[in-house]
Amino acid sequence: MGEPDSIILEWVHQARSGNQDAFAELVYSFQDAVYNLCYRMLGERTEAEDATQEAFLRAYLHLNRYDTERSFKTWILSIASNHCIDRLRKRRVKWLSLDEPLPAGAALALSSDEPSPEEATLFAERGTQIQRLLHELAPDYRAAVILRYWYDYSYVEIAETLETTESAIKSRLFRARQMMAEKMRAGSSVDDVVNPLLQGS
Amino acid sequence: MPNMMMRQRMQENLDGVLEEELAEELYAYLNADEEAAEEYSRLEQLDNLLSRAPHVRAPQRIAVTIMARLSHQLQREADVDHMPEEVRQAFLMSISLVMLETMPMMIAASYLVLNAGRDPKLIGRVLERTIALQVMVIDALVFLLKEVEYQLSRDPEKAAVTMSLIPIVLEGILDYMHDQNNGNRLQ
Numbered sequence: 001m002g003e004p005d006s007i008i009l010e011w012v013h014q015a016r017s018g019n020q021d022a023f024a025e026l027v028y029s030f031q032d033a034v035y036n037l038c039y040r041m042l043g044e045r046t047e048a049e050d051a052t053q054e055a056f057l058r059a060y061l062h063l064n065r066y067d068t069e070r071s072f073k074t075w076i077l078s079i080a081s082n083h084c085i086d087r088l089r090k091r092r093v094k095w096l097s098l099d100e101p102l103p104a105g106a107a108l109a110l111s112s113d114e115p116s117p118e119e120a121t122l123f124a125e126r127g128t129q130i131q132r133l134l135h136e137l138a139p140d141y142r143a144a145v146i147l148r149y150w151y152d153y154s155y156v157e158i159a160e161t162l163e164t165t166e167s168a169i170k171s172r173l174f175r176a177r178q179m180m181a182e183k184m185r186a187g188s189s190v191d192d193v194v195n196p197l198l199q200g201s
Numbered sequence: 202m203p204n205m206m207m208r209q210r211m212q213e214n215l216d217g218v219l220e221e222e223l224a225e226e227l228y229a230y231l232n233a234d235e236e237a238a239e240e241y242s243r244l245e246q247l248d249n250l251l252s253r254a255p256h257v258r259a260p261q262r263i264a265v266t267i268m269a270r271l272s273h274q275l276q277r278e279a280d281v282d283h284m285p286e287e288v289r290q291a292f293l294m295s296i297s298l299v300m301l302e303t304m305p306m307m308i309a310a311s312y313l314v315l316n317a318g319r320d321p322k323l324i325g326r327v328l329e330r331t332i333a334l335q336v337m338v339i340d341a342l343v344f345l346l347k348e349v350e351y352q353l354s355r356d357p358e359k360a361a362v363t364m365s366l367i368p369i370v371l372e373g374i375l376d377y378m379h380d381q382n383n384g385n386r387l388q
Contacts, residue, residue, distance in 0.1 A: 150254065
């Protein structure tokens with residue numbers, strides 16, 4: 001895990017002493033990372049937005065608990081993933097389906113440059129397929145997969161973010177990938193989406 | 202079917218953490234076992250799909266919304282911190298009274314439902330009454346607490362007075378239910 005950036009630490013110190021502008025800098029720096037995690041976890045833009053706001057508010061209120069030896073990004077992602085896991089568990093308690101379809105255009109806000117209409121359609125379809133696969137997973141498994149693939153975290157980093165052991169993470173990733181691969185085999189439409197994209201990229 | 206150890210190695214290879222020697226063993230195994238090769242191919246396809254998944258950008262307004270929510274929350278906390286001591290005490294007392302009054306109500310409702318469960322004729326009636334009571338209590342609490350929240354930043358003393366109304370309202374609801382019950386019995 002990389003050394004904490006000195007400017008990030010400076011913002012943290014200032015935010016701890018009540019400087020809201022410094023905290024705003026932290027928000028600007030990590031809003032995309034936190035939002036992407038929340039969106040991938042929850043699969044719904046409005047809820048992801050709310051979860052992102054909540055994660056930053058919690059971070060501000062608990063800024064004194066942040067260990068400056070650790071990466072701030074890992075810490076804020078840890079808060080966000082735990083919050084999303086809680087939300088998903090509550091959602092399950094409310095008997096709501098995790099398979100609810102994504103709102104139209106939900107997968108179109110990509111970080112790449114403006115795509116052509118065809119590319120946009122393919123990206124949107126791929127985005128929907130990815131969300132469907134993720135939604136097959138239990139919240140803990142989903143968080144591990146997201147941190148592995150979207151943040152390129154190692155087993156150790158994922159374990160630190162999710163506050164568990166390296167072996168637990170290996171096991172979660174193992175099972176999650178098995179389940180998603182099975183799901184891909186079962187859904188033939190996935191190939192129609194994946195293959196043209198892989199060939200074209 | 203591939204064994205557990207080979208499955209583990211497949212996954213480790215995808216994550217790039219499998220030692221070279223073990224990776225060679227895995228490839229040899231995959232060459233010899235068609236079913237295992239198919240499974241590995243599916244995992245590889247999934248790995249490719251996930252590795253190329255785009256990052257979703259946060260809406261532009263999100264930082265402004267976060268900072269506005271933060272300011273609002275800090276302002277509210279500051280208001281509570283500056284509350285006069287007697288108002289704070291009144292608040293604590295009203296919260297205790299609300300708890301004192303609602304807890305036995307909830308316990309009594311649960312007790313009634315549990316006992317009525319033995320009599321099929323009674324259960325419907327008890328459930329209807331209990332639910333009506335809960336709905337009235339919750340509605341009253343939501344209304345009054347929203348009012349308290351609204352007044353807190355403007356006039357904390359009024360908020361404390363509103364809070365102290367809660368036990369009176371709850372008692373009123375219980376009296377109403379009691380009168381209704383007696384009326385039904387007389388009929």
